[in-house]
Amino acid sequence: MNAVASKSTDQNQTATEGAAAFQAGRDITVTQGLNYADARQIALDVFRANFYELAGLAKQEAAARAEEVTEAFLSKLSKENPEAFRQANDPGFQHALYTMQKEHAKTGDKDLGELLVDLLVDRTKHTQRDIMQIVLDESLNTASKLTEGQLANLAIVFLLRYTANQGLGNHxxxxxxxxxxxxxxxxKLRKSQASFQHLEFSGCGSTSLSQLPLEELFSRTYQGLFVRGFDPGDVATRGIxxxxxxxxxxxxxxNxxxxxIRALNHDQLDATLTAIEANDEDKERIKSLFDQDKMSPEEIRSKCIETREYMRVVFDFWSDSAAMSFMLTSVGIAIGHANIKRLAGEFADLAIWIN
Incomplete structure (x- = not known):
């Protein structure tokens, strides 16, 4: 609502309980609460006031792109975090909003626009200046410096190295x-050294000395999917x-x-053995059987490619590039997370990895 106080020489006033009183020597306008239309107008004013002047058609195109990405952002925000409309007057938020508008106005890239929208929506969920807000602000600046291939690299490295789906009980x-x-x-993956060098230059990650082959990663995370099986008699033979x-x-x-073993990985197995109160000797013998039953790296790779042929490309990417030794920064994680969420539509909260 808008309240207007007119000029008067009488500065005495009273306010009933729950009301707000304002005094001024001239007219003032006070805005309490912001709706979609208010936030939209402020958002577009932010762009017009800050974006450098272009000429002719370029100016019209930049304005159209900024309005397009602003509408997409507000639409997504109204679904995921409508309370955040009140942030429209916050300087920090306006700066982040302008970053999104500016970068999309320069390129007009649809995928980049969607990624920036997701990052900014996540940013609205963190109103205090904490690590998440800082990381997301930096991610908005960084994402536009990356190619489609580099963004895909971040998504795959984040997904495979930093996440685990504990519900994958079968092939x-x-x-x-x-x-x-x-x-x-x-x-979309890019194996070139230059791609990873640019990711490192942009602050998204760094190459470590240790290497983690994708076959070993799958063996650790989803071990129960990649076992050969053992004879029932082996249970008694091992003294379980x-x-x-x-x-x-x-x-x-x-087979x-x-x-x-009924477990996807060691964490699940430990939880099961604890829940059924298995004795220490049985625990050690069962864990040993679990590990001795694993497929070889070559068998794991073949099984994944048999499951989905496009995994051949992913394994080649991982083994023939810096991916197997690339560690992500918080910014790389945030961008990779947003890129997955953009296409998958849902994913676990970013705060799991950045806190």
Whole structure:
């Protein structure tokens, strides 16, 4: 609502409980609360007041692009965080908003625009100057400096190195996971040294001395999907007193005539063994059997490619580039996270990785 106080020589006034009183020597306008239309007008005014003057058609195109990305941002914000409209008058938010508008106005790239929108929407969820707000502000500045291939690299490195889906209990679910989160980037990946050098220069990551092959990464994170299976008699032979307990042992996913451990990885196995109160000797023997049953790196690679052919490209990218030794910064994580969310439509909260 708008309240107007007119000029008067009488400065005495009273206010009832719950009301606000304002005094001034001349007219003042006070705005309480902002709706979609208010926020939109402020957002467009921010762009017009800050973007350098262009001539002719370039000026018209820049304005059209800025309005386009602003509408996309406000639409997404109204769904995910409508309370954030009140931030429209905050200087820090206006600066972040202008960064989004400016970068999209310069390129007009649709994918980049969507990525910047996602980053800015996430930024509205952090009203205090904390690490998340700082990282997201920097990410808005950095994303526009990267190519489509470099953005894809960040998404895949973030997804495969920094995340784990604990619900992938069989190969069908694993295939759905790959289709949703990996396939959209598979053919955009860039292996060149220059691509990774630029990512490092832009503050998105750095190359470490240690290497983590993708086969080993899958073996650690999704070990239960990549086992050969063992004979039921091996349980007794190893002295496991639980016997063939179906809380621990199930038919092997890769060979129905054999058994495997009911766990995707060591974390799940530890939780299960603790829950059923297995004795220490059984715990060690079961864990040993779990590890000795693993497929070789070559078998893991073949199984993934058998599941989805485009994984051949991903394995080649990982093994023939700096990807296997590339560690992301907080900015690289934020951009990779936003790029996945942009295409997948949903993903875990960024605060899991940045806090």
């Amino acid at each position: 069908a679910l694993f295939a759905e996971y790959l289709d949703k989160y990996v396939e959209p980037f598979a053919n 007193t639980l016997g063939v307990d179906d809380r621990v042992f199930v038919p092997c996913l890769n 129905a005539s054999k058994l495997q």
